[in-house]
Amino acid sequence: MTSKRSLVRRGAAVAAAGTAALVLAACGGSGDDPAGHDGHTSTSASATASASASQGRHNAADVAFAQGMIPHHRQAVEMAELAPDRARSTEVKRLAADIKKAQDPEIRTLSGWLASWGEEVPAEGAVDHSVHGAGGMMTAEDMEKLEKASGAAFDTAFMEMMIEHHEGAVAMAKTEQADGSHAPAKEMAGRIISSQTAEIEKMNELLGRG
Structure with missing residues (x-):
């Protein structure tokens, strides 16, 4: 048991x-x-x-491109907004309207990218007029001269300044294409190079330089 x-x-x-x-x-x-x-x-x-895919990969070059192009575009739009009341040439007025139409939406897109990346968006009015020729930017004196001009004098000054301005934008866009990694930013850079190079050629033609 x-x-x-x-x-x-x-x-x-x-x-x-x-x-x-x-x-x-x-x-x-x-x-x-x-x-x-x-x-x-x-x-x-x-x-x-x-x-990650929704935001897209980006690097320092993309940030620099966006932060530099926003004030650059803002100044171009500011210049273009002077044309309706001051320009004599219909071609210049049409060109200014095209510039504003193209660059206003790009400013919003660039600002959206910076916000999504947690980077600083340049404040409104944050245009450095201190150094003429820096990225093709106009100085305060340049802008004052343009604001005071009218008729044929405005047309000439506008195109001469905008050619220089566009050349600065094209250079910035080429840097983005070479060094950036954010695909949409590089695509925008390509559009800027294409459209603004064509506008430079048109303005040179109108100035009799073609």
């Missing part, structure tokens, strides 16, 4: 141990099971990749 009781107790103990092992295994599977972790990691990686 003693032997039988001992065997029964031993069997019960083994059964209990087996049950405990199964419970522990089940718990381990929910937290430490490789498949479970892989599933979680894969989901996180997919979410990260998706977020």
